[in-house]
Amino acid sequence: MAKTRTNRRTLDSYTVKSINKTVRAGDCVLMRASESSKPSYVARVEKIESDNRGGNVRVHVRWYYRPEESIGGRRQFHGSKELFMSDHRDIQSADTIEGKCTVHTFKSYTKLDAVGNEDFFCRFDYNSSTGAFNPDRVAVL
Template sequence: MPPRGSQKLEEIVQNDLHFKIGDACLINPERGMTLPFVMLKVVWYYRPEEALGGRKVFHGEKELFESDHEDEIHKDTIIGKCFVHSLRKYEDLAPVTESDFYSRFMYRPALKVFEPDQVPVFCLCEQPYNPDKVMINCTVCSDWFHPNCLGMTAEDVQNLADEFFCPSCTSEQPQTKRPKVAD
């Protein structure tokens, strides 16, 4: 007869996948509960559209918010394994798989606050960085810009070679070094 009460497991196997404490997993709360009745203590990640303010233009497609929302779920609700990286580590992945996500914010749903509550902004549009959108770096001032905010096409970006001068720095450079900007 199995022991009664709860016991702490260091690892479980679900859907032929091994899960250890600290692993991230994909959940389907609609799935049934079979014996043995194993409950897991989890901390939720939120999608931007599930948090206060909803999805913003600077939220990447694979962005999740870490949270302090703890819960208990049944092991049968696990449908797969995923990996949540820091933004920096996510950018270094090659390739990024459908199981890879990143987080750069902590969301506290009970308080409806984010940490950090401010992030650096870039470009003429003054938006935080979104890894899904191409940005180019000014050779002179080192500021970052979205090519489309400058009226540039993908072809314009490819033709830049090794130097790009933003609108503020363009007037300071000789005419021969100016990038072509679409009208």
């Protein structure tokens, strides 16, 4: 028997009940890793959608990679809070969102008075299949 496709609708926002935070497209979020020993994954929400019943909410995300998750690995010049915006996109259950975070430009990150646990910075785009970076070099301060 053919499986009927559930109609999906795009949502402007979604409140994650476990953390009591509202998430919108464009927000950066921390997502639960499959292994509890790993740190939360960081992603940017691109779209939020729900089935007609509203019980199954999914988020379309674009993943940030940590240096150690990249093909070249962590290098001496990578900051401890540095992430790379990847071309890797995915669809996840909204229930895997553990919190919201902020991914700053490097310039705005260096101007923060205090860096919190949810503050990160990004200065590279990363191609997850080739390991290439854009730009391929930056000034190291």
